[in-house]
Amino acid sequence: MSTDIKTHMAVVTLGVGDYSQLSYKPVPTPLDMDPGRELIKVLSCGLNNTDLNTRVGWYSKDADNPTGYGGEKPSPFPLIQGTDGFGITSGGQRVLVRSSTPRGWYGSDFSGFFQQYCEVDSRDVFPVPDGCKLSEAQLGTIPCIYGTAENMLLRASVREGDRVIVPGASGGVAGAVIELCLARGCNVVGMTSNEVKAKNLRERFGTSVSVRIVTSLPTDEKFTCAIDNVGGAGASLLIEALEEGGRYVTSGAIAGHEVKVDMRTVYLKVLTIFGSTRWNDDVMHNLIRYLGEGKLNPVVGRTFKLGEIVEAQKCFEQRKVAGKIVLLPWEGEGGV
Numbered sequence: 001m002s003t004d005i006k007t008h009m010a011v012v013t014l015g016v017g018d019y020s021q022l023s024y025k026p027v028p029t030p031l032d033m034d035p036g037r038e039l040i041k042v043l044s045c046g047l048n049n050t051d052l053n054t055r056v057g058w059y060s061k062d063a064d065n066p067t068g069y070g071g072e073k074p075s076p077f078p079l080i081q082g083t084d085g086f087g088i089t090s091g092g093q094r095v096l097v098r099s100s101t102p103r104g105w106y107g108s109d110f111s112g113f114f115q116q117y118c119e120v121d122s123r124d125v126f127p128v129p130d131g132c133k134l135s136e137a138q139l140g141t142i143p144c145i146y147g148t149a150e151n152m153l154l155r156a157s158v159r160e161g162d163r164v165i166v167p168g169a170s171g172g173v174a175g176a177v178i179e180l181c182l183a184r185g186c187n188v189v190g191m192t193s194n195e196v197k198a199k200n201l202r203e204r205f206g207t208s209v210s211v212r213i214v215t216s217l218p219t220d221e222k223f224t225c226a227i228d229n230v231g232g233a234g235a236s237l238l239i240e241a242l243e244e245g246g247r248y249v250t251s252g253a254i255a256g257h258e259v260k261v262d263m264r265t266v267y268l269k270v271l272t273i274f275g276s277t278r279w280n281d282d283v284m285h286n287l288i289r290y291l292g293e294g295k296l297n298p299v300v301g302r303t304f305k306l307g308e309i310v311e312a313q314k315c316f317e318q319r320k321v322a323g324k325i326v327l328l329p330w331e332g333e334g335g336v
């Protein structure tokens with residue numbers, strides 16, 4: 001289906017529910033915007049768990065109110081989801097758009113990037129450095145996973161010399177955490193669920209003395225920091241594996257949000273637990289700097305057209321592809 005100037009193609013999530021809630025259709029293109037707003041042509045958009053979580057009502061703590069986001073305000077369905085935005089401004093500048101803003105998240109609280117054009121707040125837009133060699137698909141994975149990872153590291157003041165344990169190492173956020181920890185000069189142990197994934201991750205991160213990939217929690221060492229987006233039963237073991245004064249950071253709980261914690265460990269070892277979701281102002285500035293320095297190497301597993309959203313999300317859910325799944329909204333639509 002082709003686009004004209006007044007409309008463009010988008011995936012509209014109609015409400016809470018299964019894949020039948022995703023409707024690929026033309027929507028009006030905003031052409032008359034308020035000052036401080038701008039239109040970007042979306043070149044790529046990574047898929048993330050939050051897209052699925054919001055659609056199925058996972059965030060709600062109230063069974064009678066499945067649209068509740070974080071158990072507080074409702075998701076504004078019908079909604080164009082997609083929290084990862086890479087695109088080009090009307091002036092031809094390649095930009096990343098921060099996922100998390102002081103006003104909420106793109107794709108959860110207001111329209112996101114599962115569309116060909118997206119109206120954004122100019123304060124959310126960050127130019128991609130000129131020399132950046134990453135592909136369009138790679139750039140479409142940067143905001144959500146790297147922004148989340150950088151914010152977690154800033155929350156816990158992760159720095160050179162920290163000994164960091166990262167579970168779910170094959171995951172998008174965890175992979176970004178490992179890259180950013182290594183760039184800071186930390187020693188990192190990444191934990192993954194099987195040897196096949198471990199082999200892939202060793203190829204990705206190399207075999208320097210600073211990084212080890214393991215398939216179970218080492219029993220004979222203590223860590224200064226645990227960066228955990230997996231949660232579940234493993235979270236309490238990670239907390240036990242921290243040394244005195246250690247820090248535990250979470251911004252996700254894909255294996256379970258109800259976690260048993262021995263409070264004696266927390267207070268006797270003087271631990272600090274950090275939650276993370278709203279990003280510090282430094283996050284995007286730091287990511288843009290790292291991009292300029294060539295420090296980010298996101299792995300793309302597979303790309304899909306925008307109209308293939310259901311197939312793409314099923315592929316994401318199955319987790320058989322190593323690397324991020326990315327939508328290219330102009331693929332098959334006359335290019336960019």
Ligand SMILES: NC(=O)c1ccc[n+]([C@@H]2O[C@H](COP(=O)([O-])OP(=O)(O)OC[C@H]3O[C@@H](n4cnc5c(N)ncnc54)[C@H](OP(=O)(O)O)[C@@H]3O)[C@@H](O)[C@H]2O)c1
Nearest residue numbers: 049148168169170171172173192193229251252253254255
């Ligand atoms: N609060 C925020 O701002 C924010 C932002 C981004 C993501 N998140 C959340 O953080 C979590 C991770 O996100 P992500 O994008 O990194 O996810 P992902 O790419 O899907 O990776 C999750 C990884 O967790 C491990 N895992 C362990 N138990 C699992 C289970 N029961 N189901 C699925 N995976 C399991 C797997 O790694 P191994 O096989 O290697 O162990 C998997 O690759 C999600 O819950 C997401 O919603 C939160």
